[in-house]
Amino acid sequence: MHYFEGLSFFMTLGLVLIIAFILNVFQKSTYYLSLLFSVVMVYFVFIKTPDQLIALLGFVVLGYILMQMTSKLKDRKKTMPIMVLLAGLPLIVVKVLPVFHVNGFGFLGISYMTFKLVQIIIEIYDELIEKPLSVLDYTHFLLFFPALSSGPIDRSRRFMDDWHKQRSRGEYLELAGTGIFRLVLGLFYKLVLSGMVFQHMNGPVEKDVTYLIGYMYLYTAYLFFDFAGYSLMAVGASNILGVETPMNFNFPFISIDIKDFWNRWHITLSTWLRDFVFSRVVMRFMRKKVFKKRLTTAMVAYMINMTFMGFWHGVTLDYIIYGVYHGVLMASFEWYQKKSKFYKKNKNKTWYKITSWLITMHLVMLGFLIFSGKPLLWISKLISMQ
Structure with missing residues (x-):
């Protein structure tokens, strides 16, 4: 079982x-x-x-x-x-x-x-x-x-x-109804949608770079439906038991920047890291006056926070690179938000939000491709073909 x-x-x-x-x-x-x-x-x-x-x-x-x-x-x-x-x-x-x-x-x-x-x-x-x-x-x-x-x-x-907490019958029935919906939706995500994507994803590794691009899109869809499906089932079952276990996903693919993405993807992990790694690193650096500027402190803390996240997944090259990659993205965006006049001038404009969303999604999917380990396998396949 x-x-x-x-x-x-x-x-x-x-x-x-x-x-x-x-x-x-x-x-x-x-x-x-x-x-x-x-x-x-x-x-x-x-x-x-x-x-x-x-x-x-x-x-x-x-x-x-x-x-x-x-x-x-x-x-x-x-x-x-x-x-x-x-x-x-x-x-x-x-x-x-x-x-x-x-x-x-x-x-x-x-x-x-x-x-x-x-x-x-x-x-x-x-x-x-x-x-x-x-x-x-x-x-x-x-x-x-x-x-x-x-x-x-x-x-x-x-x-x-x-x-x-002592819930009334009405409060519990509302929670249980939500839980049943989440459980059924999670089953559909994990057993149907992720399974359909998986069937098209695991072909032989091709040497053409278009293979990696196609795999990137498919793996992103598979990872979401598989993990979001599991999370929905876990939350739904908890709700029926009377526990409001926090949700793990909140429409992550409408994120308009990388910070927005981590506020929507694997929410309980990102909030745990924020509370117990990022915030404490920032406070320690500020107390010790390690850096003169708060911006530098935040950027370094993001690097440490996301690199730690990579190691938490596993001590393998793909996971470590994935963590460092997101550390660079978070630190770079922190600098961009604080220092860029272009960002401050255009951040609320529709064309900017659409462009930012498109760039963010492809940066996220590139990260998932790294996470999958497929690029390292693809490189080793290319080397063996020489």
């Missing part, structure tokens, strides 16, 4: 959601039921890969210990970087080991669970979380099955507020 794949998962999901719907309609709590179903889903998904199951359980236990230790630290300012590093260490090991042709220790969803754990630790440090989560709340937040494997990346305080 795999999350949001295969008949067995969807049959189990249907049963879970029907039970949750009935209980919510009759104003009964589904907290323990949802936790039970999340644990059961983990068991069925990982039972054929016991090494991953053990790694997942180890991560959950380690994270809980780190959370408790963080809450008891007296001098948090000095020890916080160590706690964050310890929380991220399993992910770092999982990402780095394949470089040395060593696999293992990882499990499905480790990237997203790591960000959840790091968020808890940092917000305890910031005193936004007054006390550590209980064992059940912590386990439920990390293992919540709709968002375990590929997000969206929720925040613990928002998630817990949802569970402690």
